[in-house]
Amino acid sequence: MLHSKRIIQLRSPLRLSFVGGGTDFPEYYSRLPGAVISATIDVFIYVTIKDMFDTNVRVHHSVIETEAITSRISHPYVRTSLEHFGLFKGIEVVVVSDVMTTGSGLGASSALMSALALGASHLRNRPIASPKEMAELTVRLEKQAGTIGGCQDQYAASYGGFNLIKFGADDVDVKPLHVSPDTYQDLQDRILLVFTNLARDSAPIQLQVVANLASSDKDAYLSEMYAAVEAFERELSSPSPDITHLGTILHETWKLKKKVSPLSTNLYVDELYDFMRANGVIGGKVTGAGGGGFFLAITESAAAKRALMYKLYPNYISVDARFHTQGTEVLWKNF
Numbered sequence: 001m002l003h004s005k006r007i008i009q010l011r012s013p014l015r016l017s018f019v020g021g022g023t024d025f026p027e028y029y030s031r032l033p034g035a036v037i038s039a040t041i042d043v044f045i046y047v048t049i050k051d052m053f054d055t056n057v058r059v060h061h062s063v064i065e066t067e068a069i070t071s072r073i074s075h076p077y078v079r080t081s082l083e084h085f086g087l088f089k090g091i092e093v094v095v096v097s098d099v100m101t102t103g104s105g106l107g108a109s110s111a112l113m114s115a116l117a118l119g120a121s122h123l124r125n126r127p128i129a130s131p132k133e134m135a136e137l138t139v140r141l142e143k144q145a146g147t148i149g150g151c152q153d154q155y156a157a158s159y160g161g162f163n164l165i166k167f168g169a170d171d172v173d174v175k176p177l178h179v180s181p182d183t184y185q186d187l188q189d190r191i192l193l194v195f196t197n198l199a200r201d202s203a204p205i206q207l208q209v210v211a212n213l214a215s216s217d218k219d220a221y222l223s224e225m226y227a228a229v230e231a232f233e234r235e236l237s238s239p240s241p242d243i244t245h246l247g248t249i250l251h252e253t254w255k256l257k258k259k260v261s262p263l264s265t266n267l268y269v270d271e272l273y274d275f276m277r278a279n280g281v282i283g284g285k286v287t288g289a290g291g292g293g294f295f296l297a298i299t300e301s302a303a304a305k306r307a308l309m310y311k312l313y314p315n316y317i318s319v320d321a322r323f324h325t326q327g328t329e330v331l332w333k334n335f
Helices: 076-084 108-123 131-144 152-159 181-190 203-213 216-237 243-260 267-277 302-312
Strands: 007-019 034-051 057-060 064-067 091-097 162-167 172-176 191-195 281-286 294-299 329-333
Touching: 007 108, 007 152, 007 216, 007 243, 007 294, 034 108, 034 152, 034 216, 076 091, 076 108, 076 131, 091 108, 108 131, 108 152, 108 329, 131 152, 131 172, 152 162, 152 172, 181 191, 181 243, 181 294, 181 302, 191 302, 216 243, 243 281, 243 294, 267 281, 267 294, 294 302
Parallel strands: 057 091
Antiparallel strands: 007 034, 007 329, 034 091, 034 162, 057 064, 162 172, 191 294, 281 294
């Protein structure tokens, strides 16, 4: 094939998962209904895919890999996505992220796979018809890559925005939540992300969750988690939402999460949460599988949030994330 100099640049947003985590595992929602509420934020994975001058495959991530064929690339997501679209030789991929691409708890892995799939589909002129199709493809490709986990992140990255995502045995439904501008701003001003200084491997935690989902004694906890999603949505949809109540719901679901998966926390994480609770945080939870990554907190006020950020610095990095309405998207391409 002649060198055609095609290049495409994409970005995919990370997400905040407020309530419902655990009910998005197929092992659970194949038996009982699941639901989560999440919102994408202005923290991104950036992916560039371009034709190589020669026939090699080169991938830039935490290391630079150059191989003669895609099947020899060690990065499982890049390898799986390129092979799915038949991009076996003469291709270069560059991955850049605002935070780590694994271990953040912000859905970075699914955001990456979503961007890789969308970019590869354009290079092969096989357009993805809808966010739903892209989410379903991302779920399949992640499983092929050996990922264990739930299915909320793939839908969050593909659709973007503030959504209620319902999981059933036969279908997944994404419902945008229409939050009033004042509530949207107030919630955004009181949300804080704090890095725990622990970038964990989620696989052992996810394996424990899957094992627990096969045990009916965890169903009661997950049913409470599902009820918390309904309570969170009711509060958001009320004429005058109480952000403090949302923080309280977050606190209660964090306690439930630790019962479903004890590996989701540790003494280090618990100490951090106790400090934040003593300094203006109403409620919070470790994002994603837990055990490390980022802690999501809702503070008493915007002023309390700013004060806490100074108290945490320099021992902890705080991120003042803003909501982002778009899902995975093409930023630019030359073809």
